[in-house]
Amino acid sequence: MGHEAHESKSGSAAEAGVKAATGVIVATVAMFNPVAGMAVGALKEYADAPVLGLIERERARREERAARALQAGSEESQQSLNRLVQTIETSPDLLALMSETVQAAMETPLARKIVALGRCLGRGVRDEASVDVERLRVRGLAGIEAPEVKLLEVLAKETHPTPEGWHQERFPGWRHPEILTELPGFAKVLDASIARLVAEGIIKDDGMVRVAISDDDPTEMWILTDFGRDCLSLLRAVSPGE
Numbered sequence: 001m002g003h004e005a006h007e008s009k010s011g012s013a014a015e016a017g018v019k020a021a022t023g024v025i026v027a028t029v030a031m032f033n034p035v036a037g038m039a040v041g042a043l044k045e046y047a048d049a050p051v052l053g054l055i056e057r058e059r060a061r062r063e064e065r066a067a068r069a070l071q072a073g074s075e076e077s078q079q080s081l082n083r084l085v086q087t088i089e090t091s092p093d094l095l096a097l098m099s100e101t102v103q104a105a106m107e108t109p110l111a112r113k114i115v116a117l118g119r120c121l122g123r124g125v126r127d128e129a130s131v132d133v134e135r136l137r138v139r140g141l142a143g144i145e146a147p148e149v150k151l152l153e154v155l156a157k158e159t160h161p162t163p164e165g166w167h168q169e170r171f172p173g174w175r176h177p178e179i180l181t182e183l184p185g186f187a188k189v190l191d192a193s194i195a196r197l198v199a200e201g202i203i204k205d206d207g208m209v210r211v212a213i214s215d216d217d218p219t220e221m222w223i224l225t226d227f228g229r230d231c232l233s234l235l236r237a238v239s240p241g242e
Contacts (some may be wrong), residue, residue, distance in 0.1 A: 062106040069105035069118035076122025084125055093131045097124045100135060104142035110136050110149070112238035117141055119234070140231045143200040147186075154182045154233045155224050156201060173206040173221025194222060202228035 074081045090095040101121040105114045116193045118140055124134040144152070159171040171178065180187055197203045207221030224232065 013224060014075075044175070045209070063110070065105045065114050066102045068114050069101055070123065072115045072116060072118025073101070073121035073125065076119040077125040079125065084122075089124050091128060091131075094128065097121055097131050097135050097138065100138050100142070104138060107142075108145060110144075112235050112240075113141055113144065115238045116234040119237075131185055136227075137231065138200055138236065140200050141234065143196055143202070144231060147189070147193055148197055148202075149235060151184060151186070151190075151197065151231075152177055152202070152224065152228065155222060156229070156232060157182075171221060175207075175220055175222075175224040179222070197228070202223060202231055 043076070070081060070084070074084045077084055077087075088098050098121060101117050105117045108114060110242065120134040120137045120141070124131045127150065155174050159174055160181075161170055162168055176190060179190060194203065198205075202225060203222050204225050205220050206223045207219050
């Protein structure tokens with residue numbers, strides 16, 4: 001009985017430590033994002049109960065995501081959460097990495113992205129020489145949501161066979177028609193998704209010097225960049241249960 005009580009007390013203390021550390025970091029990020037730190041009490045004069053309830057639930061979800069990212073960072077760095085926070089506090093570079101990590105985690109519903117972001121933070125804490133690289137990875141991951149993951153998974157596949165008579169057996173990249181064969185629901189949004197990933201340096205057009213053989217023959221040949229493959233591998237490394 002005494003042993004169980006001790007374990008319960010230790011577990012409660014650890015949980016309280018996690019909540020406290022998370023609260024501090026969420027508050028820090030809130031300085032840069034008014035939505036993350038908005039006070040429900042200040043909105044009562046302007047919003048009715050159902051709206052306030054939605055806002056409060058969203059705040060709770062954002063804090064849960066932040067906590068999950070920090071926990072993943074703690075595990076990756078092989079430090080306790082309290083020790084992780086103490087280490088971050090000593091370095092402006094780590095504080096910047098933490099802020100970007102938590103901000104991106106709070107804004108996404110994609111569970112494996114939250115874990116991948118946390119692991120980037122953990123690697124930066126474990127080896128401060130890698131902070132700049134990890135910040136770039138965090139920024140790349142921040143630009144990827146579920147629709148972009150679907151597109152990346154397509155671009156990571158072997159390309160379609162070329163028509164008879166071509167000098168190559170397969171296209172060197174992915175054209176719009178072949179992408180839409182894989183993702184038929186993307187017809188009206190594919191350009192927007194591609195533009196988002198190009199802006200992040202995650203994909204590129206490898207067909208820019210290709211000459212179209214007809215007016216309706218697209219010259220674009222979209223492929224993953226090395227950075228894009230890195231970002232996709234970070235997401236793939238997270239198991240479904242994490």
